[in-house]
Structure formats: C-alpha cells, structure tokens
Amino acid sequence: MPWCQQAILQSDDTNLSSQPPNGKIPIFKRGEFFTKAYMGDASRYDVDSDDEEEAETFGGNTHPPEYYRKAIEDFDEAEYDGGNYSEGSLLLLKAIEEQWNQFCSIILRRDPVECFRDISVPVLYHFFDWSLNQKVGKAGRKKRGIKTRSALGTNWKILRLVFERATGSKLDAKINRRMHTVLSSLGNKYDLSGKKRANRCMTVDDLKEQIQETLSTTRKSFHLGELRILAVLFLLLLAPAGSRPASILQLRYGDIRIVLARDPEGGPHVLLIRFTLEFTKTYLGSKDAKTFTLPESIFDGSLLLNTHIFLLGILFRHQAFRSPSLVAPHQLNELDIHPGEHEMPLPLRSDLQNVYVFRRAVKTLTGYEISPEEPISYGMMAGWLRRIGELLGIEHTTIPYNLRYNAANELDRNPSISAALRNLALDHANSDPFQKHYLGREVCADVWAIVRGAKQQQTLLKQACSVGHSVSRRRPADLTAEQAASVNTHPRIRSEKQALRRALKKETRDAWTDEQAVKDIECQLRGDKYAESPRTSRPGAPQRPAQQRLLQAILAPVSNTLEGQYQRRSRAIQAIIVYCEIVEVQPVHAGRTDTGNASTDYARQETSSLAQAVSSVFIESSKERSNRCFLCIGAALSLESDDPSVERLIRAFSSPGDLTKHFRRRHLSNLASNTRPECKVCNVVLAHKMHLQNHALLIHGTRS
Template structure:
C-alpha cells in the first residue's frame, strides 16, 4: 500500500468525516464600528467590571487596537516607559502647540524570529467631532489618576496651557522614573476591604472575554475579538489610497506596521473574503458608491439590540434535562453519597481520595452543562438570524410601524449609571465647539471626569431574577440601583456614625472608592448581609489572621481574627453578621 502524503491524508479525512474546509470569517472593525462599541461600553450598565478604572483601560485598549493594529499581546503589556508625550509646533500655523503621544510596542510576536519594536505617533485632532474616539483623553486621565508626571504639582489646566520655549522645537512632558515599569493596563485583585489595582498587566483572556461580552451587548452578530481591530486596521492601510486623499501607505510601510515579512502574509491571512470595493462601478465605468460599500462590509450592519444573549427559563430547564447533563449529575451525586457515607459531610472528606473523585465529577458535570448551554445558545442565535427577518417583514406588511419594535428601555438603562459615569458619557458625546478655547474647556471637562472615575469602585448591577419570556425588562434591582444613584448627592461622606444600621456592611462603609449611596446601603435582612459579608469580604481573608476594622470611626483598630471582627461589628457598630 503506497504511503500517503500529508495533504492526501488530510483530504481523505475531510471526505470521510465530511469536514468543512471553509475559512473563518474575518470581521472588520472600522472606526464607525468602534464608535458603537465604545458607546455601549460607557452607557450600558451590563458591562459589569470590578473597578471603574477598568472601563477607562478597556476604552484605551480598543482605541489603540484600532489606531495601531497591534496584536493583543503587545497591546496589553504596554508600560509607562513605552510612552513619550510632547508638545510640537502647529505646522498649520495655529497659535497653540499640538500634543503628540508616541507609543512604542516592545513586547512583539516572537514566533520564528523576534520582531523589532515599532513606535506609533498619535497627534491630537483639533476640534475633534467627538471625544469618544480620542485616545489622548483616556491616556492623560490614567496618567493624572496615577500621578505619573515628573513635574511636581502639574494640573490638567496647566498642561493644556503650556507653550514651547523659544528656539526649541518640542517640549517634553516627562513621566516619573518610579513609574517606568508600571503597566499601563493593570489587573485587579479582590481584597478583604475592596478591589485594588495590581502592578501586573491584564491577561489576554480578560481582554477577549470583555470584548466578546461588549460585542454581544452592542448587538453584533459575529463575535468581537482583538484581531477584529487588527483586520480593520490592515484593511484601512490597504484602502488608504481609495478613502483618504494624500495618505497613501505603501506595501513596505504596511509590512513594517503589521510586522509582516512579505506581502503574502497579508494576502493569505488578513484580507477579508468580503470584497470591500465597488466592482460594479469599476466594470460599468460609474462613480464608486464608497459609502454604501463601506457600510455593507462593516460590522455595524449586523447590530441588533434584540438579538438573544441568554437562555430563557424554559431553555435552561431543557439544558438540565439533557441526557449528557443528567448522566454527569448522577455520577456526581453517587460519588457525593459515597463521600458522605464515609465522612458524614463532603467538607470533612477533604484530602481523601473520595473527595478528589467527587471534585473531578463535579468539574465534569459543570463542564458538560456549560458545553450544552453553549451549543443551545448557538442554535438560538442561528434560529433568530433565520426567523427574525421574516417576522420583521410580516410586521410591516400588516401595516404596523417599525418604531414599535425599537427598545424602549434605553432611558431606564442610563438612569442606572452612577453620577460619575453619566458625567463622563455627557462629556465624551458632546460635539466639538467652534472656538479653540471652548475646545480646550471641553477636553478638560472630559479628562477631569474620566480621572475622577478612575478612582471609583462601582460594583456591577446584579440581576434580581432571570429574564422570562414576555416579561418586562425593568427588574426591581434596576429600579433600586436607579434610586441609589439618584440619592448619591444626598449622602455626605462624613455621615457614617459609629452605631450603624443592623443590616449595613462595615466594609462597604469604610470603602471610600464606593459611591456614598453604595457605602450607606442597607440589605434586606440579616441573611443578605451575612452572605455579602462572607462572599465579598471575608473569603479573601486568611483564616485566624489579624484583621483591621474597616469602619472609618475605628481608625483601623486591629482585631485578632474574623470571628473577633464579627463580634466587634455587632457590639460596637450594631452590624449583625
């Protein structure tokens, strides 16, 4: 029997198992698509990040991913030493200097051979129509929040009014050497008292999960990935001679920007199979319809806020009755009974073979259930993609207005945002003024709002119940959160007496990064407070170790252990945990 080559063996496997050879779609994330993504990031309460600084970091990562087209590994590992901020003379003859930021990406791809680091200059845009796409706003806000500038006492208003000294061609704005190794995009860590920022870069998994969730909330059909921005950036470079006058980028420059060894890499792996040019106009000798072709080949055309993002109660029940899930659950329950028969409880069986076997079965059960849920969610989205256009057309044929099907809860969603987030959203979505002084004032307001937001820890809104088919979108928790946000201004920071309410959390009262209303929140009953006290705070404290009382009136009084703290909270502060 003759030996088969690798390609022949691959072809035989494809024919035998009826495998698909189609390439994955390469969705292009253009600037207008990025605008929709960033708009959702700031106005949707469903994003659910642990700290508001992460909102700013994610916005800047999205902006830089589109502007530079870098891989996610190089993007997330940016450090303060990779930044250079300077003022340059305005070559257009303006009176005010221009702010230019240089980003040097050191941590490039190492496969086959090390790639040389690239430096991208990003100048500010005078009278920018909307600051939502402005990376200078986000970066300067992070720098001021971290007190990263080497100039003592430098304020934002001072920075915007700086001039270049005579006989010089630039004015550098240095960053502290002590901040040089600090990552620009930092990850968070839960502590007993709150959520704190670490001196470690965010992970690539975190970035992928956040972008995928953000794309689902926006309503995109295809998943949003970090490489969507790289594909969009490369497509913009390839089409620069078509869309942008006097900004043609050659093939050699594109290879340098994308760090490709040859043009073949771009043609084989980056070009979208969806043609982005008006071939009809080229064939018939007509003026190309650039705008409609650009809209047709972008991701925004698939935005549908009503696209299903979670399973209904009925579908979840179907998952629980799935054969594979039921079998995995039976195996887990049988092993749990064995562990209880030998050791009374599963907790007491820790460290034994029975407990390890039970844990493996538990992980297998959860993994099976997760895979079945994912497969069902995929089928639900496919069915929606097929059936919804028919329903929309029938809706119009019956003479009904198309405006009736538009979502009506946008205003309610904005009410659930904190006052700081609403201030940022208003500043970023304000159109550019006509006067230069007003432009500086608008930028200063946006940066001040974002800087203040970086210091705020805002817990995500939890759903009170699963969304049922045909029920209202306004959950009691959303109304409660709206009420809390509306009362933020009514609560003073010094209005926390030693004796608090029985269902108030002393950790939340002592966390100055929370909003005043969140600090003063009273839980519905003692059980709710106890669950919160353990899940959000005590589970991150090592057993039998000393702990400080977080209440602001105790001035960090040391207690012997967690039980001592709970007794202290009840006797001194009246908080019953």
C-alpha cells in the first residue's frame, strides 16, 4: 500500500512524494485533529510490516487507533444509566434523591448508596413516614406536602428510579409488591385523599366561551396585548391536536407551514396551517414528530374558533413571511396558485426558524415587549386558563388537559378514527393510558336509552359531562371586601396571608353551588323573582378602544359573498396585529389589598388633561422638582385620548421622593444595558442609562 494512503491527510494541496520522509507517516497541520494528549510524539506511529493491518484501518479516517483505545479507557458509563428524562422528570428525581440522602444521613447515619444496597420494607416505610411529616423546606419555607394517595404513589415510583440509577439494578419484586400495602397503610394513617382529578372535557361550546371571555375581560391583565392573543392561539392549537400542552408551548416558527391550497371540489383556494409537534415526554428517547393540518373554514360562523386569523395576526405582527412584499393581511386575497399545481407555500423567514411562537413579555423602560427568546412556561399558561375559568364561573378548575381529554374522547368516538390513529395523535404507545386517564369517568352516554332502545339525548349528555356544565356568572371569582379584611386581621397574617386567601377562596367556591341552589329554590317557591347576587369582587376596568375594535372585528357576522368574507378575515387579522402592541392596565383585586379597605373605586384617579401633564414635567430652574413621570406621560402620548389608561400614566405622585422611587423601580431597573432610551415628550433619543438620568434631572426635575 502506498504510504500516502496510511497518512493523515491534513490539506488538499499537500505535496506528497512517492516515499515517506525518514520512513515515517507525516502528520499535517490542518485542523490539529489529534492533540498531544493522545498522539504525543508523532514518531511513535512509524508503520512497519507488523502494523500494516492497523495502518489500513487508520488510513483515510479521522482518528488513529490510539484515540479509540484511550476513549474506551476514559468512558464514563454512569452518564448512560437509566433513560432519557425530561426536565420536569429530572427535577422530581433530584428532589426525591435529596430527601433520601437527608433521611439516610440524618436519621440512619449511613451512606445513601449503602442504604439502597441493604434496602428493606421497614426502611422504606419509615422513609415515607418521615417524608410525610416534613413541614418546612429550604430557607424555612413551608412545604405543600403530600395530600393525595396518587402523589404518594408517584414519589414511590420516582424513588424506584433513583434506586436503579444508584445501584444499576431493579428493586426486588417481593419488596415492590409489599410496598403497595405499605403505601395504602400510610394513606390511611395520614388521611390522604384518594380522589382523582376530574377529567371532564372542555367541549367546543365551552372553548368558545373561554375564548370570548379571554378576549373581552378586563378583570385579568396580560401586561401586553400579544399575550392575550397567544393565550387564545394556544387553546386553538391544542383543541384539535389533543397534544400535550407543553409541546404546543415549545412550537417554533420553523415548525409552522402556511400553504395556499386548491380546493379539489372546486371551491375557492383555502389556507392550510401545518404545524409539527415534537414529543416532549422523552423517557427512553425522543418520539417521532407529528404534523397536523388545519384547513381554513372560509364561511366560518364564528371567528372565535378560527385558528387562522389568530396565527396570521401573530405572523403579520412580526413580519414573519419570507416574501418581503407580503406585509398586510389583505394581500392574501390577491394570491393565486400556478396552473397545474395543487399548492403554493407561503414560507416564513429562515432567521425565525428556532424562535418560539409563545414567548413571555419582559419589562422595558416604559412598558412591556415580547422577549426575544424566553418562552411562556406551562405554569404561566395554566394560570391564565384557570383565572379565565374562574371569571366564567366554572365550578371545576380549568386546566389545559381539559382540551386534551376532549380531543381524545372525540377521536375515540369517531368511527373513521382507528385506535392506532388515536394513539398516534395522543403520543400513546397503546390504548392503556387512554383507558386509564383520558376516557371520561363521567360516562358520556345515555345508557338507559341505549338499554331501552330509545332515542338518545346525546347533546344533553355531552353538555352535562363537560367542564362547562356548571357555568354561572354568579359564582364568586374573588374574595369580597369583608373576606379580604378578615384575612388581613388573621393572627397568622404575617406568614400565611396568601395561603389563607387561597383556602378561603376555595372554600367559598366549593360551597357556593349547593348554597346558591337552596337560595334559588326557596326564592322560587316563595313566588319571588331571582334576587340580584351581591357583588363578590371588583368590576373590571372599561374596555379600551383597541380591545373594543378587536372584539367588534372578531364577532363580525358572516358575509354572504366570498369578497365579504375575505374582508372580514383581513379586518380581524389587522385588529389582532394592532392589539398585540397594547400595554394593558393591571387590575386591582380585593384580595390583594393589604389594608382591607376595598371601598376604593378602581377607576378613582386624579383628573387632568394630557397637555397640562406634558407641560408640568418641564422645569425652569435646577432646584425645581416634578411630581409626574415624564416617561409615563410619553407613553400616554401614543394612546388615544379616550383610553382609560391615560389617567393612570399622567397621575401625579405625592412627592418628588415617591416619583424617584417609581423612576428607579419601574424604568431604570428595566433598561437593558445595550438600549438607547427615548424621551417621547422631548422627542430625543439618549445615548445610554446615565444620559437618561442626566436628562431626567436637568430637563424634567426627576432625581434618580
């Protein structure tokens, strides 16, 4: 074999003679592919006849044999113990492992791994008994503790995984069987609840009410209008796919494909949304991605359920289309498909490939803006959904999985969907998870009619078994002024105020259904009309003009013509684009008042004109101080005069010192280091933070 085939070729233009210099294989410099730590002196790798086979193996490859010999010696098998876990699972594993380490070191005074090797039922019993008695966590914080048997069972499953990771073997089957009795005994001892979470479905009608309340309420602030739109888009993408909510939140622009498709039945061209979801539960490796296709319903009776207008609103808001001329929604009406073809893609910008669609808002100098890369967490989205459900008056806590339950049950009941396709959509390996967790425990069938052979009242049963069966606008969503005051005067107020508020609110809501039903029955039997319910919480602020225009566009009636429908769609998308930029007013709830004085009117603000406010923030001497924030007034200049947030932005502070605190906390602390701040009342752009502080003092009398 020629020696050049045995060499490590480092450069395409290296001149090689027919014989190796000094009888050795040269090592060229390109890439420095093998470091001295492995190679050492190159002279060690002379090739003689005995090494011919080894040289042939190395010839033309990247690394010599020594590289792999060394790598095998240094290989750490511990990195590959167990399965591939998601971040949430890793947190649970770490928490249980820390508890086990504490128990072994403090109670047993032994090494945790040694305790695993000598594990027994008595040790496991007293570990969980000790764990159930832990009331205080890190930094003296009160622990939530284990409240249900299912949570105790989950901790046992996680401990088994910790055991396997520590010992490399599975727990003895005999111990595993006995632990079922142990967990049951501990559940009885600590009176743990065996009640499972309700798996009621959120039907399409429930979803419609949820979306309308999300768009219209002012009792829940999203800080930035785009977050309100994203809260709706999340529901509309989750509802048809039935996917895990976390996979929707991890959607990136690169996972979305917008296509203009030809209708094979001869109708007008239809916009398709194709979105690909990565499986988020990665135990034992990642799963295959699935792509869902949603066709637009052009003559949609309600735009509240139109996924396309909300997604297109976000795409146009961020100018996400790769075509530089496609910048307005009305341009979609002008597009056509090339003759002989079925589709025309509308590609998105390649630089948005890995950018999250669902991103949280971050504070800026004068308001909020969408974070460049920080996604909305599952807890944040779940909190929004729960709050809107409370405002709707739903008895049960609304969760994202209500929509997943609904999709699963609808797919199961549909005769054109096989069990295999249902499992594929839900990311289930078989039908067991569906039957155990997703199949509604509220049996949604008119079983007596089926047995009798009579006509089934399926529509009524579907409503009765859904999450929306209990909707009542009279149901309390917040604490009353008196309830809030009672919490504030509680003797344990300092450490448990928030916990007491949550507990009182839950108790009030849980008891309301039956108590109110008794009152209604007595009222009707007396022959009286329904009495007006007392106000249980503060009313929301008036809707702002942009919110009114948004609702007006989305609730617009169906047009009789195709052109009218296109215009309806364009107006709705444009209203969404505009609303995305709105900074929302934070509502004040009775439960958040520290003094218990809930009689303060939400809208009580000092009245003064915007023009007077602008003139008041300019000083005539260096000793003069202002009581108004020139940055907030600058933000008010971009709003309409009848916008209710104007009064809040131009209000006067009690003293220049209060203004200084506000200026530091609200503006300076949120000014990024690479940002050039702008003073809108002076219409000047400032160089940096210190320039802003100097401008604030010399021009506007605001000390910082």
